[in-house]
Amino acid sequence: MGGYGRSVPDVVFVGVSTGQSLVHRVWPAWQPLLGTTCGVRGTDLGLGVGDEDYVGLLERLRNDESAAGAVITAHKVRVYAAGEACFARLDPLSLACREVNAIRRTTGGLWGWARDPISVGRVVDRIWPSREGQVVCLGAGGTARALAHHLAARSEVEFVCADRDPAAVGELVRRLAGRAVGHVGEGPWDDLVGSAPPGSLVVNATGMGKDRPGTPISDGARFPARAVVWELNYRGELEFLGQARRQADATRLEVHDGWQLFCHGWAAALSVVLDLADEADLGDRLMRAASAWRPPGGGDG
Numbered sequence: 001m002g003g004y005g006r007s008v009p010d011v012v013f014v015g016v017s018t019g020q021s022l023v024h025r026v027w028p029a030w031q032p033l034l035g036t037t038c039g040v041r042g043t044d045l046g047l048g049v050g051d052e053d054y055v056g057l058l059e060r061l062r063n064d065e066s067a068a069g070a071v072i073t074a075h076k077v078r079v080y081a082a083g084e085a086c087f088a089r090l091d092p093l094s095l096a097c098r099e100v101n102a103i104r105r106t107t108g109g110l111w112g113w114a115r116d117p118i119s120v121g122r123v124v125d126r127i128w129p130s131r132e133g134q135v136v137c138l139g140a141g142g143t144a145r146a147l148a149h150h151l152a153a154r155s156e157v158e159f160v161c162a163d164r165d166p167a168a169v170g171e172l173v174r175r176l177a178g179r180a181v182g183h184v185g186e187g188p189w190d191d192l193v194g195s196a197p198p199g200s201l202v203v204n205a206t207g208m209g210k211d212r213p214g215t216p217i218s219d220g221a222r223f224p225a226r227a228v229v230w231e232l233n234y235r236g237e238l239e240f241l242g243q244a245r246r247q248a249d250a251t252r253l254e255v256h257d258g259w260q261l262f263c264h265g266w267a268a269a270l271s272v273v274l275d276l277a278d279e280a281d282l283g284d285r286l287m288r289a290a291s292a293w294r295p296p297g298g299g300d301g
Contacts, residue, residue, distance in 0.1 A: 009068035009105075010039045011273055012061060016074045016211045018042025020235065023266065026290035030266075033285050036274055038068055045075055047211065051082035058086040061103065062110050069104040069273035071266065074211055076101040076116065076142040077168075087112045091272075097149050098171075099142045102269035115268040116146035122268075122280060123260045124150065128201045128228045132156030136196050138189050138216040139205030140168035140182075143232055143261075147203065148175050155179075160196070162189045162216075163206075190221035198225040202244075203232065210236035215243060225251045234258035235295050259294055263287040 013023060019042055027040050045053060054075065061070055072079055076099040084090070087100070088109025094100050100112040120143060131154055137144045140163035151157045152175065161172045162183040169182035183192065193202055202223060208214045210233040217240065223229060229244040234257050244255045264283030271278045 008036075008038045009066055010041050011270065012064075012067050012070040013040055013042045014045065014057065014070055014072040014075060014079075015042065016044060016047060018044055018073075022235065022262075022290070022293050022295070026286075026293050029289040030286055033282070033289060034270060034274060034276065038274075043070075047074070051078075054079050054082035055086060058083045058103075058110060061105065062086070064105070067105055069102070071269040071273060072101045072103070073265075074207065076114070077145070080112075086110060093117050093149075097142075097145050099145060101142065101265075102272050104273050104275070111272075113269075113272045114146070115272060116143055116265065117149045118278075119261060119264040119268040119283065120146045121150035122264050122283065124201070124230075126260070127230060127254070127256050130199065130201075134158045134160060134196050134200040135203065136189075136192050136200060137161045137172075137203045137205055138187070138192070139163055139203075139207065140165060140172050141205060141207070144168075144172060144203070144205040145175070147205070148172050148180070152176055160192055162187065162192055187216045188218045188221065190217050193217055194222045194224070196224045196227065199227065200224050201228045201230065203230045204240040205232050207233070209233050209238050209240050213237065215239035217243065219243060223247050223251055223253055226253070227251070228254045228256070230256045230258075232258045232261060234262045260287065263290060 023040055061067055080098050080100045089111045091113045094112050094114040097114045099114050102113040102115045104111045140161050159176045159180040163169050164186050166184045169184050173180045173182040206216045208216055231241040241257055244253055248255050263286040267283035267286050
């Protein structure tokens with residue numbers, strides 16, 4: 001049976017702490033927009049699990065007749081790295097970005113997609129429409145990789161990334177050859193943020209503030225004037241978001257949380273999991289339908 005007591009297949013939601021996600025509460029409001037009666041159920045994996053855990057997850061999904069497919073949040077790079085051989089088909093973006101965040105079960109096996117470059121691109125083009133400038137991306141995981149892939153088409157964008165994982169940093173630098181500078185370490189990354197030129201895009205892609213406590217910068221960090229600050233999280237302690245909002249008036253910052261990305265990310269992933277038309281405005285419609293559940297601690301502006 002599905003997560004909502006139905007016999008139709010569920011969408012499996014793979015993350016670190018899926019039980020806290022608002023998707024469980026907004027799902028009934030989304031169902032009419034998705035044209036489905038299926039439910040959604042979470043599966044949690046810790047951040048330090050081994051390759052065998054990802055392979056086991058994919059094998060269980062492949063054999064689970066109660067699942068239509070899966071949407072993956074925190075584990076998309078590791079799912080690809082550990083489980084590439086488990087897929088019968090991977091889309092070109094998945095092969096290019098080496099990540100999987102949407103899976104459909106088919107009679108011929110698992111099909112995988114990387115939909116983050118689509119959803120991240122739709123949001124960043126809206127909040128930072130500039131075709132040039134510097135991006136300071138704190139974190140080099142799957143969402144950062146998707147952002148780099150999307151911004152690769154903007155020839156005047158300089159990308160600065162930082163992460164404690166040298167392999168992840170190296171991948172982003174390689175992807176933006178000649179236009180990316182990588183930094184490896186534990187942070188805090190105050191100097192990278194403070195030295196960015198006015199109008200830069202500053203992104204917290206570390207997961208800190210949601211999956212892990214804290215923030216990638218100290219309270220003494222200073223954001224560049226007129227920067228667009230993007231906290232990719234929409235729930236949790238959101239310390240980075242608070243740091244930016246405290247400086248917003250003095251330095252004319254434009255501050256965004258991860259609510260738009262949450263809705264557009266689910267829209268882009270569900271369109272392939274459920275074999276729907278890939279409509280760019282589906283994310284906006286999901287946002288409107290879920291507006292009553294938006295956490296009060298976030299916000300844009």
